[in-house]
Amino acid sequence: MQDDNRNLILATALSFLVILVWFVLFPPEAQAPTTLEQQQVQQEQLGDVTDGTSQVTGDVPAAVTPAASRTEALERAERIRIETPSLTGSLSLTGGRIDDLDLTQYRETLAPDSPLVTLLNPEGSRGAYYAQHGWGPAGGGITFDQVPTGQTPWEVESGDTLTPDSPVTLAWDNGAGLIFRKEIAVDEDYMFTVTQSVENTTGAAVSLFPYGIVARIGEPETINFYILHEGVIRESDGEIAELDYDDMPDLDFSTREGGNVEAVEVENAGWIGFTDKYWMTTLIPENGPFTTVAKYSERSDAYQTEIRLPPVTVEAGATTQSTTRLFSGAKERDLLTEYERDLGIERFVDSIDWGWFWFLTKPIHYLLAVFNAFIGNFGVAIILLTLFIKALLFPLAYKSYVSMSKMKKLQPEMEKIKERAGDDRMKLQTEMMELYKKEKVNPAAGCLPILLQIPIFFSLYKVLFVAIEMRQAPFFGWVQDLSAPDPTSWLNLFGLLPYDVSWAPLIISIGIWPILMGVTMWMQQKLNPAPTDQTQAMIFAWMPWVFMFMLGGFAAGLVIYWVANNTITFIQQYLIMRSQGVEVDFFGNVKSSFKRKKDKPAE
Numbered sequence: 001m002q003d004d005n006r007n008l009i010l011a012t013a014l015s016f017l018v019i020l021v022w023f024v025l026f027p028p029e030a031q032a033p034t035t036l037e038q039q040q041v042q043q044e045q046l047g048d049v050t051d052g053t054s055q056v057t058g059d060v061p062a063a064v065t066p067a068a069s070r071t072e073a074l075e076r077a078e079r080i081r082i083e084t085p086s087l088t089g090s091l092s093l094t095g096g097r098i099d100d101l102d103l104t105q106y107r108e109t110l111a112p113d114s115p116l117v118t119l120l121n122p123e124g125s126r127g128a129y130y131a132q133h134g135w136g137p138a139g140g141g142i143t144f145d146q147v148p149t150g151q152t153p154w155e156v157e158s159g160d161t162l163t164p165d166s167p168v169t170l171a172w173d174n175g176a177g178l179i180f181r182k183e184i185a186v187d188e189d190y191m192f193t194v195t196q197s198v199e200n201t202t203g204a205a206v207s208l209f210p211y212g213i214v215a216r217i218g219e220p221e222t223i224n225f226y227i228l229h230e231g232v233i234r235e236s237d238g239e240i241a242e243l244d245y246d247d248m249p250d251l252d253f254s255t256r257e258g259g260n261v262e263a264v265e266v267e268n269a270g271w272i273g274f275t276d277k278y279w280m281t282t283l284i285p286e287n288g289p290f291t292t293v294a295k296y297s298e299r300s301d302a303y304q305t306e307i308r309l310p311p312v313t314v315e316a317g318a319t320t321q322s323t324t325r326l327f328s329g330a331k332e333r334d335l336l337t338e339y340e341r342d343l344g345i346e347r348f349v350d351s352i353d354w355g356w357f358w359f360l361t362k363p364i365h366y367l368l369a370v371f372n373a374f375i376g377n378f379g380v381a382i383i384l385l386t387l388f389i390k391a392l393l394f395p396l397a398y399k400s401y402v403s404m405s406k407m408k409k410l411q412p413e414m415e416k417i418k419e420r421a422g423d424d425r426m427k428l429q430t431e432m433m434e435l436y437k438k439e440k441v442n443p444a445a446g447c448l449p450i451l452l453q454i455p456i457f458f459s460l461y462k463v464l465f466v467a468i469e470m471r472q473a474p475f476f477g478w479v480q481d482l483s484a485p486d487p488t489s490w491l492n493l494f495g496l497l498p499y500d501v502s503w504a505p506l507i508i509s510i511g512i513w514p515i516l517m518g519v520t521m522w523m524q525q526k527l528n529p530a531p532t533d534q535t536q537a538m539i540f541a542w543m544p545w546v547f548m549f550m551l552g553g554f555a556a557g558l559v560i561y562w563v564a565n566n567t568i569t570f571i572q573q574y575l576i577m578r579s580q581g582v583e584v585d586f587f588g589n590v591k592s593s594f595k596r597k598k599d600k601p602a603e
Contacts, residue, residue, distance in 0.1 A: 070118075073125035074100060080168050081161045086189050086329060091162065092122060095150040096170050096182050098192065099123060099130030101328055103279070110472055110480055119279050119328060123150065128217040129274075131281060131326050133194045135180065138207040138311035146174050147208065157181065164188045177202030190329025191339065197321035200314040209311040210322035212283040214273050216303045219245045223277055228466060229353050232294045232305055233280070234272035236264050240350050248296035248303060259297035259304075266290050269346045272305045273327070278468040280351055283307045284325040284343075330468050333365060353466050360459035365467055372469075378482055379475030382460075382557050386564040390572070393452060401573050405580035406441045453565065457558075464555045475560065479513070482557035486511030506553030513559045518548025520566035526590050527573055 068076070077094035082101070089100040101120040108114045121129045134148045148154070152172055159168030167185035174180070179199040186192045196210055222230040222245065232243035243262070251260035264270075266285075272292040273282030285307050293306040307324065314320045325343070331352050340348040354361045367388060371381035390397070413435060421428035435441075464470050470483040478488055478495075488494040488511035491501040501509050521544040551559060577584050 067126045067128075068124050070121055070125045073122040073128075076122075076124060080156065080159070082186065083161055083163050084186055084188055085164075087186070088116070089120065091168075091184065093154045093156070093170065095123070095132055095152060096134075096148065096154045096172075097123065097130045097132045097150070098184070098326065098328070099128075103330060106278075106330060106471075117279070119281065123215075123217075126218075127220060128215070129220070129281070131192075131212065131214050131283070131328065133182065133196055133210070133212045133324065133326075135196065135198060135208045135210055136308075138209045141204075142206050142208065146176050146178060148172055148174075148180050154182070162186055178206065189335055190327055191343075192326040192328065193323065194326060195321055195323045197319055198314050199319045200316055203316050205313050205315045207311050207313050210309045210324070212285075212307045212324050212326070214281050214283055214305045214326075216274060218301050219303070220276075227355065227462065228277060230276055231274065232272070232303075233275045233282075233351055234264065234270065234292050234294070234305070235347050235350070236266045236270040236292060237268050237288075238346060240347060243294055245303060248294060249298065251294070251296060257295060259295045259302075262294045264292045266292055269344070271327075271345060271348070272307060274303070274305060275331070275351055275353075277466065278330060278471060280331050281328040282326070282351070284327060284345055285309060286323055286325075332468055333369070353462075355459075355462045355466075357455055357459045357462065360455055361462050364456075364459050365463045365469075368463065368467075369469065377475065378470060378473040379479065379557065379560055382482070382561050383564045385460075386561055386568060389456060390565070390568045394572070396452070397569075397572055398576060401576040402580055403441055404573075405577050405582045408577075408582050409580075410435065410441065457562075460561055461555070461558050464557045470555075470557060473557075475556065478511075479556045479560075482560070483555050485553050486513045486556045486559060488512050490515065507549055510549055510552030511556075513556055513563060514548050514552035516563045517551065517559050517566065518544045520563050520570065521547065524566055524570050524573070527570070527577070527584055 067073075074090070077092040079090035079092055079100070082089045082091060082098075084104075086103065086105055088102050088104050091098045091100070099120050099122040102116040102118050104116060106117040108117060119129070120131070121127050123130055132150060137143060137147055154170040154172050157169040157171040159166055162168045162184060164187055167183055170182045170184070172180045177200065179201065181197045181199070183195040183197075184192060185195075194212070198206075198208060200206055220230075224230075229242045229244070231245045232248070234241050234243075241264075249260055251262045253259070254261045266288045268288045270288065270290075270292060271282050271284040272294070273280060275282075283305065289310060291306075291308040293304070293308065295304040295306065296302070297304075309322060309324075312320050312322070325345075327339070333349060333352060336349040336351060339345050364385065367385050368378060368381045371384040372378050375381055375384070414432065417431045417435065418428060421431060464483050472480070473482045474480045475482055479486060485506055489501045489504065489509040490511070491504055491509050492499040494512055525540060525544065551562070574584055
């Protein structure tokens, strides 16, 4: 009996020790506020021309200028409205930028009147974040002032509102024989298609290269949690690479590029952009070869991702065109999978940060989505997932609990061995091992079900943390966001007292579900008598309540999973032990735990 308790304590302590190392020793770092200088920079035009190669140095302003409010920045240029079932906003005729997007399906908070999530912001505003497409000169006498820049005044050639059913076409005549056009289309979700063309009415051939840029001015506010990547993400011929914002200033400096640059040549297919926790803006060329570039400019605090396609020659009297895509929206798994399948965008679904345990997080997310499709509630889906996992692991759990039951039956024999061995530890261990071998008992078997929960626990945490489907997903009653902690608190009797307890740290101000987690963990313990060793008994007694407070600030969905797991484990263990002829005095163990015991004098 004592060995069983020791194994259970060891396994439980080990599992939560790993959790502590992960979440306590490496907590999320506080995000430093953006400096005023960072907020006030802006990007004015695309940049300088290098020699006749497909290189863009990147446009950065020579000096810092005051940043405008978002409303003021939007009013600085004529605009074309963007209206889709998933997006609302506008594109600027100055520069032809897509720089104003709100996500109509997502709000900042749970409040019905909460503002929509804003993804893109216009150039010149605080936190400017936008996409721009254009052409660069690649020799043949073409100069920078003959190609469109970030300040080019585009004219509307067709269309007055960009919708899924009505693309718009912008045009600009450079006055020197080249007519540039952009046809911009959008689907019902978040995918833009930008088709650029150049009509050459001069008497000679010209060489140009098409490009696309996604720019962010100033380092954006991030969660800054090490288990989540936020920053540059790129896919190059099947390989996913990530680059944090704070790593970009450490890239190799290029005088020709005018900043710190990392360029990757892509042979067949790829994409590049910026990813946040739930949102992403990504440039997607149709096919290779092309170059993807991540760049940082210190003088304007500008972060850029670029695609640069090979130069093309436009003969006199001819027209050439280039088509690329731009994704700007929510990282919904089903939608990303659909784009990956239908548009051939390789590994697009892996823009979601699945983490080290991707082989678990992906199927867990998939199962949650399947269960939710049938039930319509992600909280219930988490409980069904728990049942599924427990059923999957039942054969192992059965062997484990049978082994534990055999260990209990061997308690009388084990006590006799201890009496015979006395203080001879070697004799005790030898005879114990002979007994285990004779009875075919594995004393460590009781640890396995708990230890197997560690990667599952981590994976579910990751899914709840990064999957947008969990964002603001309701359960029942007071839990209206499974990705956030239980909002109730024992400090005000779970809302019965009219006291604001928002001042209290989450590790103290725990809610109903964390308390249920502690209670169900305590119930599991009461399937066995308390250890006779006083130190073990004390650890055993305090463990449920320590971890109740420790995990109280975790996502409610994760705590619901733990409650369901504890409850199912309790039922499994009770029934299996009874089936093996072991007497389980649950209520007797509960009663004895409340009895005050006198300390035994030291021998």
